[in-house]
Amino acid sequence: MADQAFVTLATNDNYAKGAMVLGRSLRNHKTSKKLVALIGPHVSEQSRAVLHMIYDEVRLVDVLDSGDMAHLAMMKRPDLGVTFTKLHCWTLTHYSKCVFMDADTLVVSNIDELFDREELSAAPDPGWPDCFNSGVFVFHPSNETYGKLLQHCTEHGSFDGGDQGALNSFFSDWATADIRKRLPFIYNMSSIAIYTYLPAFKQYGANAKVVHFLGNTKPWSYTYDPKQRVVRGDIQEASTHPGFLLEWWTLYSSCVVPMLQKEYGEQPFHSGCEELPQCEQAQPLISSEERKQRWEQGQADYMGVDSFDNIEKKLAAFLK
Template sequence: MAADQAFVTLATNDSYARGAMVLGKSLRNHNTTKKLVVLIGPQVSEPCKGVLQRIYDEVRMVDVLDSGDTAHLAMMKRPDLGVTFTKLHCWTLTHFSKCVFMDADTLVLSNIDELFERKELSAAPDPGWPDCFNSGVFVFCPSMETYGKLLQYCTEHGSFDGGDQGILNGFFGDWATADISKHLPFVYNLSSIAIYTYLPAFKQYGGNAKVVHFLGKTKPWNYTFDPKAKRISGSMTEATSHPTFLMDWWTLYSSAVVPLMYEQYGDQPFHSGCVEGESPLQAQALPPLMSSQERKERWEQGQADYLGMDSFDNIQRKLDSFLK
């Protein structure tokens, strides 16, 4: 095991902790040789912390508000960037020479240890604005000097999007133009939303996806899952994930994470999200008919009915009928 290299993620609460559990399991299942580190916020409960300790090599509590360091001072000036400062803590992991940061709403589909051959700051383009990188997956080198400079940058410039992506794109501002080797292929951070904006490309390359990123408001853990019937339920009006990837997430969560949670929670009640006999996907019921104008507006607002009339298969059939 490469003792001085690690995959790093962040969980600020129990919901994101579940994401981190699945991410950690997916990295282990694909035989990573790297260490696994999770940074957790004070809101993460003891049972969830216990599960994370069984999956990760290192579980580190980070709380910017408590520290008397530079982060605390920066925080006083920019309270709006709370979670962002927490994420920047990954640069303080100086017992590692190189790390790959991954958001807790990502899922690994194959071994990605080759990312450690990349330099800081390597990342994939953001689907919304490809001259920016998406900060859900990036290669970095821990350094107290870089950490200090990042905090200073935060304080002086803030973030153009209110989060860490704005900060990091501002700080590593030459990413778009300086060195193409720092541009990770999109398959290392495949946004589940972007699939639908360019379907032919997904058809062509989607099978090579190595990491899927569940961007958007609705996260995998916001649904419920019937493990027996292999069915996902929840409000599909906001579904932004390809059903196959969502099923991959739930299959891994229900088989490998939920048993650990039951052990940690013991007699304490908790909601695993796995429910037998739930009603199937609402989209499988007959959807109310929508005018093409309403449907167009929904698409433009990013609210396509991905599991119903706008499902991948339906769109494919439509494309095939046009192409014929």
Template sequence: MKWPSSLSAFVTLATNDNYARGAMVLGTSLRNHKTSKKLVALIGPQVSESVLKGIFHEVRLVDVLDSGDTAHLAMMKRPDLGVTFTKLHCWTLTQYSKCVFMDADTMVLSNIDELFGREELSAAPDPGWPDCFNSGLFVFRPSMETHDKLLQYCTEHGSFDGGDQGVLNGFFGDWATADISKHLPFIYNLSSIAIYTYLPAFKQYGGNAKVVHFLGKTKPWCYTYDPKAKQITENVQEAATHSTFLLDWWNLYSSAVVPMLQEQFGEQPFHSGCVEGESHPTQASALESQLSSEERKQNWEQGQADYMGKDSFDNIRKKLDTFLK
């Protein structure tokens, strides 16, 4: 089926079933906020496309790419990010004239169709290093020429962080300085990390947020949720970092996605579940507590602070209060 080249679309990626659940929440949130654009999901071979087809206009199977850059991924303590290279397939969607890519761990809070008025490569700054853009949401123009150049760039230069964000920031290397109109407001990619690190700004501007991004290793589907009480029942302190957004994610998942899963597969309601083999969040926190001061300092410098443990907002505030007294 040949579609008009004037079509535009929101695009996401799911390489496993948990990210597929995230993609379903994202797609549902876009539909709930009355987007007029097509919805496209790129999926890996391990993901079932049947339920996604109930939400997305197009579901395309793609080969899973992996950077294999264990050194840089280890530096970030995120070996799972290697497969994010698969995101580069989005430039092959040449039946569309313009697209907005969104990670499967994002959720829309209001209509964002106005983003299609922006040009490639428009994105919001990354909270860890604002001269880099965060690749969880960006505007792009599908092009096989650009796709081929990106793959060539990967071959010749690799990625400074081992994932797609390092590649894209290298390839679109003038983003920070060339054209301020390509700098999206932070409300289009609001991260929980930013809520924690600059709480006064969140209190001032957070009400205007249009997209929330659940950055970090612990994703919404890693928590435990009670659908009757509509509450997070495990890792409650950690969940508080996401403000009300985490509950919004679970409420949407329970009300819209679970019924679809049950209808398709007869699946029992999914109320928690980290990827098998990953450390449980509480175990991760326990490991963090054993780190030396120097190791904790290095983690801070790499954006890997123990936000839910010793480096929590409440603990930092207590230390500051003690110092000021």
């Protein structure tokens, strides 16, 4: 429907890359909905141009300099700047219903059925399942709701310092009021769950529709060799399953990088795509299927990437 849209937010060029991949993944899986990108003032002109090629609407939002209610709220709670920026999605009142998706998510199957859900529908957070993860949620744009959210944030803040704490505080009955608003985890499968409950991932992971690259290390933090189809970086810091990381880079290098190259022209820019020579030090991330087979055959790399120390480091990094 023309009055329904997927919405994302990019505050800088790195997150703009994520938004580009997210938009392309939605297009590749034949969504019938509009695509909207909210961007911050630090997104470059070149990135904005590429976003305009992928998204139906690209809207600049800046709570620090705006003259709306958010600006008044900022004067009382400047610590919630990022949260207030995300809340701008409720001002998209020319749409009747939207699905917000963080720029570090990747769609691996058509998810238009999410528009059958009501506000506020979301998947449980793996760290505290009685809270929802705000990386994917269904909402109804409304200036009235937007004003109430700003007032709530100004008065109560956020218990985690970000939008997730604020939204869970505002929609406080999510876990108890209506089971229909609890989205299946496959609509927001976060990386931490893969390593904390591997048997469940082996059982249900193939049904995943949205992958969320949680943690400080994002897909664009790595480099990629398109010829060898190898993702390079510190494997111990990998924030999600290698197969999904490879899928993100394949889409980025094939669909997004050519558009960025055209916009930058002769100007240098860091695409992250490299053709590095093979060497013994390079440790390519194995594919999802290869790693699954090794686990099932009892051949987990207990001294390497699958060691207890490495898994403990991932958990520690996430909890921080």
